[in-house]
Amino acid sequence: MNYRNSFLVCAALFLSSCKNQDAEIKNSLLGTWDVYASEINHKPNGFMKDAYFVFSADNLVNSNLFAGNQSPSYRVKNGRLIIDSDEKINLNIGRLDTDTMYLDGKVSLHYMEYFLAKRK
Numbered sequence: 001m002n003y004r005n006s007f008l009v010c011a012a013l014f015l016s017s018c019k020n021q022d023a024e025i026k027n028s029l030l031g032t033w034d035v036y037a038s039e040i041n042h043k044p045n046g047f048m049k050d051a052y053f054v055f056s057a058d059n060l061v062n063s064n065l066f067a068g069n070q071s072p073s074y075r076v077k078n079g080r081l082i083i084d085s086d087e088k089i090n091l092n093i094g095r096l097d098t099d100t101m102y103l104d105g106k107v108s109l110h111y112m113e114y115f116l117a118k119r120k
Contacts, residue, residue, distance in 0.1 A: 021079065022076040022077060022078070022079070023076075025076045025079065025093060025096060026075075026076045028096055028098070029055040029076070029081070029096075029101075030055050030056065030057055031054070031055065031118055031119065032052055032053070032054045032118070032119040033052060033053045033054075033055070033101060033116040033117070033118055033119065034051070034052045034116060034117050034118075034119055035048040035049075035050075035051040035052065035053075035114055035115065035116050036115055036116065036117050037114075037115040038051075038112065038113060038114050038115065039112070039113040040110045040111070040112060041110055041111050042111070042113075048065075048114065050064070051063065051064060051065050052064055052119070053065075053116070055074065059073050059074060059075060060072070060073055060074070061073075061074045061083055066085055066086075067086065070085065070086075072084045072085040072086075076093070079092065079093055080092055080093065080105075081093055081103060087107070087108060089107060090105060091103040091104060091105040091107075091112070091114070092104050092105050098118070099117060099118045100115075100116065100117055100118070101114075101115075101116040101117075101118070102114070102115055102116075103116070
């Protein structure tokens with residue numbers, strides 16, 4: 001196998017691995033997540049108090065944060081959560097366990113951090 005073919009095989013395996021990992025993450029997201037803490041620009045705030053997200057298998061997310069009772073679509077790509085709401089949300093999934101999740105990234109003009117617990 002020459003260098004070019006080796007590279008193509010490695011690239012295909014890497015992309016396949018990312019897709020599988022994204023599918024596993026998406027499956028772990030399913031259910032209701034309550035925000036128990038949030039930070040704006042590394043400072044705690046109460047803005048997200050009582051916020052929740054409900055991720056469904058049909059790629060829709062419901063939240064008490066979306067205007068007009070909307071349920072925008074969501075997807076996981078390269079370990080990032082992307083929600084197609086009025087203001088597109090694109091957050092890094094920094095940690096995802098069976099009952100806790102940490103999201104971070106820029107939303108609007110601010111660096112946001114969200115700490116969530118999965119509702120039982």
